[in-house]
Amino acid sequence: MKAIRFTFPVILLLLTLLWLLADSLLPDPFTYFSFRHVFVQYSGVIAMGAMSIAMLIALRPRWPELRLNGLDKMYRLHKWLGITALVVSILHWWFAKGTKWMVGWGWLEKPARGPRGEETLGLIEGLFRDQRGLAETIGEWTFYAAAILMIVALIKAVPYRLFAKTHKLMAVAYLLLAYHSLILVEFSYWTQPVGWVMAILLAGGSAAAVLILLGRSGHNRTVSGHIEQLHWYPELKVMETRIQLQPGWPGHKAGQFAFVTSDKREGAHPYTIASAWQAEDGHITFVTKALGDHTSRLPEYLQQGMEVSVEGPYGCFTFDDDCRQQIWVGAGIGITPFIARMKQLAAEPDGRTIHLFHPTGQYEQAAIDKLTADADAAGITLHVLASKDGRRLDGDLIRATVPGWQQASLWFCGPSAFGHALHKDFSAHGLASGRFHQELFEMR
Numbered sequence: 499m500k501a502i503r504f505t506f507p508v509i510l511l512l513l514t515l516l517w518l519l520a521d522s523l524l525p526d527p528f529t530y531f532s533f534r535h536v537f538v539q540y541s542g543v544i545a546m547g548a549m550s551i552a553m554l555i556a557l558r559p560r561w562p563e564l565r566l567n568g569l570d571k572m573y574r575l576h577k578w579l580g581i582t583a584l585v586v587s588i589l590h591w592w593f594a595k596g597t598k599w600m601v602g603w604g605w606l607e608k609p610a611r612g613p614r615g616e617e618t619l620g621l622i623e624g625l626f627r628d629q630r631g632l633a634e635t636i637g638e639w640t641f642y643a644a645a646i647l648m649i650v651a652l653i654k655a656v657p658y659r660l661f662a663k664t665h666k667l668m669a670v671a672y673l674l675l676a677y678h679s680l681i682l683v684e685f686s687y688w689t690q691p692v693g694w695v696m697a698i699l700l701a702g703g704s705a706a707a708v709l710i711l712l713g714r715s716g717h718n719r720t721v722s723g724h725i726e727q728l729h730w731y732p733e734l735k736v737m738e739t740r741i742q743l744q745p746g747w748p749g750h751k752a753g754q755f756a757f758v759t760s761d762k763r764e765g766a767h768p769y770t771i772a773s774a775w776q777a778e779d780g781h782i783t784f785v786t787k788a789l790g791d792h793t794s795r796l797p798e799y800l801q802q803g804m805e806v807s808v809e810g811p812y813g814c815f816t817f818d819d820d821c822r823q824q825i826w827v828g829a830g831i832g833i834t835p836f837i838a839r840m841k842q843l844a845a846e847p848d849g850r851t852i853h854l855f856h857p858t859g860q861y862e863q864a865a866i867d868k869l870t871a872d873a874d875a876a877g878i879t880l881h882v883l884a885s886k887d888g889r890r891l892d893g894d895l896i897r898a899t900v901p902g903w904q905q906a907s908l909w910f911c912g913p914s915a916f917g918h919a920l921h922k923d924f925s926a927h928g929l930a931s932g933r934f935h936q937e938l939f940e941m942r
């Protein structure tokens with residue numbers, strides 16, 4: 499998370515510094531209305547800057563993914579930028595629109611305007627000036643719609659499918675707000691760095707919005723395939739799906755994930771790839787747990803021979819570090835990235851000492867036997883902690899079990915709250931923060 503915790507404030511700081519090169523939040527004379535004028539401009543730049551970058555992230559570009567430590571983290575940055583745009587645009591709206599209401603309610607007195615001299619505007623400035631009224635109206639109503647869509651996105655109780663469908667409408671809202679910004683940004687900014695950067699962000703964000711509306715995000719990284727084998731583990735409510743891919747898959751590193759579409763109406767769902775890549779083989783395997791409405795329908799819905807599409811690979815949870823010892827924690831269905839890595843190590847050992855802890859609420863012998871076989875083949879020490887035996891995993895147990903844990907790195911996949919607690923506990927016991935790696939199984 500370190501990369502996005504650094505990038506997020508840097509984005510806002512850069513936009514602020516660029517804006518301060520062109521304007522100031524301390525206009526002279528400093529009155530409510532002079533401050534309102536500059537604050538509406540500043541908040542507009544911050545909100546649209548944040549939304550534009552969030553829109554570009556929604557295209558799932560690969561370049562930033564490597565630097566931000568994985569798409570799961572990028573989507574977290576997307577969310578933070580979305581929340582920032584929501585909060586700042588509420589302030590923007592209130593200073594722009596609320597002020598007019600306050601004047602109407604008699605709370606504020608509009609300053610008297612002196613006689614205006616004849617203004618000679620350039621062609622473009624004249625055109626923009628003529629559209630101010632339209633741009634303000636479009637901005638106001640789109641703000642209401644966008645605010646509702648963003649709040650819906652933040653309410654976890656809203657089913658993902660409904661969220662996904664409504665969230666796409668954000669791209670339409672973005673295009674309308676881009677027009678609003680183009681027309682209403684202080685005209686003098688366009689000849690200054692803040693204007694150049696906003697022009698690039700608005701153009702990039704608009705292109706991304708159009709591509710998203712056309713369903714093109716990740717399009718050039720999608721390969722089709724068909725289901726070759728299905729294995730249902732009833733105790734675990736887990737489906738193991740082996741897919742034969744068509745040519746075109748670039749290969750993947752163990753620990754990466756992909757977006758799988760088996761039902762176009764449902765759309766793509768992210769699953770970790772639970773197999774190591776062998777180009778000559780062309781197979782890929784996913785292990786999916788019934789965690790919600792779509793995944794619960796998979797046992798009835800998926801059929802051998804069925805066409806599916808796979809987009810990816812994504813993610814940086816790929817076990818790359820310089821530690822000779824690694825501690826792995828795969829809690830529940832969070833075991834999937836470790837399955838892939840064990841299969842890879844069985845073929846290409848890396849000489850590391852590895853302990854894998856698998857705490858699980860459900861227990862199925864057939865699945866544990868498979869996991870044990872994978873661990874043996876990879877030369878890994880497996881610790882299964884089934885809650886049916888009253889065994890729970892915590893930092894103390896790991897430290898008591900793994901000699902020299904201080905020199906190890908820890909790779910965690912599972913419920914994020916458990917991950918955060920384990921991270922905090924190990925940091926408190928001196929594990930360097932950079933040694934704790936967590937895959938986020940949530941994108942919302």
Ligand SMILES: Cc1cc2nc3c(=O)[nH]c(=O)nc-3n(C[C@H](O)[C@H](O)[C@H](O)COP(=O)(O)OP(=O)(O)OC[C@H]3O[C@@H](n4cnc5c(N)ncnc54)[C@H](O)[C@@H]3O)c2cc1C
Pocket residue numbers: 570657658659755765766767768769770771785786787788789790791792793794831834938939940941942
């Ligand atoms: C990087 C990553 C890797 C994952 N790997 C696996 C895996 O190997 N095996 C596995 O069983 N599960 C995995 N998941 C979780 C899996 O994506 C969700 O459980 C699944 O999408 C739930 O869909 P649903 O309709 O059944 O559930 P819902 O009831 O709709 O949602 C349940 C939860 O899943 C999330 N979710 C639902 N649909 C999507 C979607 N299209 N995109 C993103 N999140 C969604 C929702 O936010 C919610 O938190 C992974 C998730 C991520 C982000």
